[in-house]
Amino acid sequence: MQWGVEKTVLRRLYSGFGAGLYVMLFLIRPLLERFSGRLTYGFAQRLGRYPDEVRAAEDVQTVWLHASSVGEVQAAIVLVHALLPFLGPRRIVVTSMTEQGHRLADSRMPDKVLCLMAPLDLPQAVSNALRSIRPCCYICLETELWPVMLTRVRQTGIPMLLLNGRLSQRSFHRYQYIRHYVTALLQGFSRVAVISETDGQRYHDLGVPTSRLQVCGNLKYDMPAESPDRTRAESRLRLQIADERVFLCGSTHNDEEEQLFPVFQALATRGPAVLVLAPRHLERLPAVEALLRRWKEPFDRFSALGEFQRNSRVVLLDTMGDLADLYAGADFVFCGGSLVDRGGHNIIEAARWGRAVYFGPYMKDFRDAASLLVESGGGFQVADAAELTRRILRHIDAPEEYAHACSCAAEAAAQQRGAVARQTALVREVLQTA
Numbered sequence: 001m002q003w004g005v006e007k008t009v010l011r012r013l014y015s016g017f018g019a020g021l022y023v024m025l026f027l028i029r030p031l032l033e034r035f036s037g038r039l040t041y042g043f044a045q046r047l048g049r050y051p052d053e054v055r056a057a058e059d060v061q062t063v064w065l066h067a068s069s070v071g072e073v074q075a076a077i078v079l080v081h082a083l084l085p086f087l088g089p090r091r092i093v094v095t096s097m098t099e100q101g102h103r104l105a106d107s108r109m110p111d112k113v114l115c116l117m118a119p120l121d122l123p124q125a126v127s128n129a130l131r132s133i134r135p136c137c138y139i140c141l142e143t144e145l146w147p148v149m150l151t152r153v154r155q156t157g158i159p160m161l162l163l164n165g166r167l168s169q170r171s172f173h174r175y176q177y178i179r180h181y182v183t184a185l186l187q188g189f190s191r192v193a194v195i196s197e198t199d200g201q202r203y204h205d206l207g208v209p210t211s212r213l214q215v216c217g218n219l220k221y222d223m224p225a226e227s228p229d230r231t232r233a234e235s236r237l238r239l240q241i242a243d244e245r246v247f248l249c250g251s252t253h254n255d256e257e258e259q260l261f262p263v264f265q266a267l268a269t270r271g272p273a274v275l276v277l278a279p280r281h282l283e284r285l286p287a288v289e290a291l292l293r294r295w296k297e298p299f300d301r302f303s304a305l306g307e308f309q310r311n312s313r314v315v316l317l318d319t320m321g322d323l324a325d326l327y328a329g330a331d332f333v334f335c336g337g338s339l340v341d342r343g344g345h346n347i348i349e350a351a352r353w354g355r356a357v358y359f360g361p362y363m364k365d366f367r368d369a370a371s372l373l374v375e376s377g378g379g380f381q382v383a384d385a386a387e388l389t390r391r392i393l394r395h396i397d398a399p400e401e402y403a404h405a406c407s408c409a410a411e412a413a414a415q416q417r418g419a420v421a422r423q424t425a426l427v428r429e430v431l432q433t434a
Contacts, residue, residue: 010178011181014147018120018123021122022047022123022125023124025120025122026047041102041117042099045117045119046118046119046120046125047120047124047128048128048132049128050133054093055132055134060091061090061091061136061137062091062092062093062134062135063083063090063091063092063135063136063427064133064137065092065094065095065139065140066118066140067105068097068118068141068144069098070098070100070101071142071346072096072141072142072164073094073096073101073104073108073321075142075218075219075220076105076109076141077105077108077109077223078220078223078420079141079164079420079427080092080094084110090136091112091114092112092113092114093113093115093133093135094115094116095118097117097118097144104320107321119149121146121147121149126152127152135153136158136159137158137159137427138153138161139160139162141162141163141219142164142165143162143166145182147185151185153188154187159430159431160188161190161193161427161430162189162192163191163193163216164193164195164216164218164423165194165195165199166195166199166218166365167199167203168343168365169364170343170365179206182207183206186206187207189212190212191214191426191430193422195217195218195368195419196217196368197215198368199215200214200215214422216426218416218419219419219420220348220349221348221352221413221416221417221419222418222419223349228353231353232353234329235327235328236329238302238305238329239274239276239305239310239329240305240310241274241329244313245271245273245396246331247273247274247275247276247330247392248278248326248327248329248334249278249333249334249336250323250327250333250335250336250349250350251278251279251280251335252278252280252336252337253280253342254284254287255339255340256339256340257277257279257288258291259339259384259385260277260339260388261275261297262385262389263388263392266389266392267392267396268313270396273313274315275313276314276315276317276330277315277317278317278336279316280336282318282320285318288316298311298313299315299316300316301316301318302319302322303318323349327349327355328355330350330355332358333357334388335350335357335359338361338362338363339361339362339384342362343364343365343366344359344360344363344370345365345366346369347359347369347373347379351378351379351409351410351412352410352414353410354406354409355406355409356380356402356405356406356409357378357409358380358388359379359380359381359382360381360382360388361381361383363381372412372416373409376408376409376412377404377408378406378411378413
């Protein structure tokens with residue numbers, strides 16, 4: 001009983017603060033929109049104020065798919081392509097919380113899909129959005145537990161699904177502090193499809209009954225990889241690679257580039273080589289550029305290679321949505337967030353192209369994928385940059401051994417396919433009863 005009172009107070013405080021914040025943002029909106037930047041991008045839509053054409057005719061049903069940022073949008077692209085053939089007259093609206101996510105969705109989604117910025121989790125913004133979009137079903141990917149949105153959707157009786165659910169150890173521990181509140185939010189989902197057994201156990205510990213839980217795998221594992229040779233050739237063409245070896249370091253974090261550059265220098269002693277650095281967060285680009293200048297190492301921005309000739313042996317990936325395909329063009333792949341304690345990142349994105357993957361000791365958010373690749377022989381977990389150097393140099397000296405590791409990586413990734421079929425079936429089941 002005591003927690004019920006506290007939960008109500010917490011919800012009212014959150015909603016009350018949000019309502020006041022909405023009024024303030026609405027009043028200063030004309031001023032804010034004079035400035036460009038990620039906080040003001042699509043600002044009207046963030047307040048739930050969408051163009052008139054967003055409102056569909058009353059007889060048209062809308063499936064609302066929320067994909068917060070770039071990673072979720074990549075999964076959403078796979079899901080949307082699988083959903084479209086059976087949706088009939090229904091339409092799909094995809095919302096994102098970030099500018100990069102929205103731009104990626106807008107450029108990669110089929111033409112008939114409407115891509116919008118998601119409303120801020122403020123009562124008026126959410127109400128505006130629901131009136132405009134009028135969903136018959138609300139789907140959120142991974143873990144986007146916005147209290148006002150989920151509460152309002154549930155109160156209106158709209159079926160809700162959580163797909164491709166992933167709950168990192170860090171997030172799980174945070175949610176434990178407000179477990180009863182999170183449990184109430186999760187009760188609104190009629191189905192929760194999770195990536196792994198570990199994710200399923202964490203959601204269950206937060207109150208999702210097993211009858212609503214299903215382990216379905218990762219949608220990103222179903223990203224098309226039908227022509228790895230062609231994608232490899234196209235990626236190397238975009239990087240302006242001739243015969244050089246490409247060492248691609250994806251999703252790197254602060255303090256990792258400093259450890260990885262000596263690895264590249266050692267690799268370069270064995271022949272012409274190119275280093276591709278892909279920081280996880282684009283706001284870190286100035287810091288990485290400053291680091292390269294301090295090392296007196298010239299570099300090219302990837303976005304400029306379409307117009308200019310590559311003049312250096314370092315390419316800085318400064319775009320969103322390109323990394324997944326560029327992995328195919330690499331000779332050696334390191335996945336970041338793992339030499340520093342950031343939980344690691346999705347290593348299957350590279351493995352699906354037939355690239356063996358190297359990663360550091362910190363892979364707690366992707367422990368299952370790490371075990372899968374290591375056990376298959378297609379992944380190599382290293383303790384530090386020195387061991388990473390030794391591993392890569394050994395594979396240069398033993399090309400047949402390395403080629404076998406790449407084949408093992410491709411096979412392990414292929415075995416993980418099927419998540420999109422399982423999760424699409426859940427959507428169809430819910431829509432049939434909606």
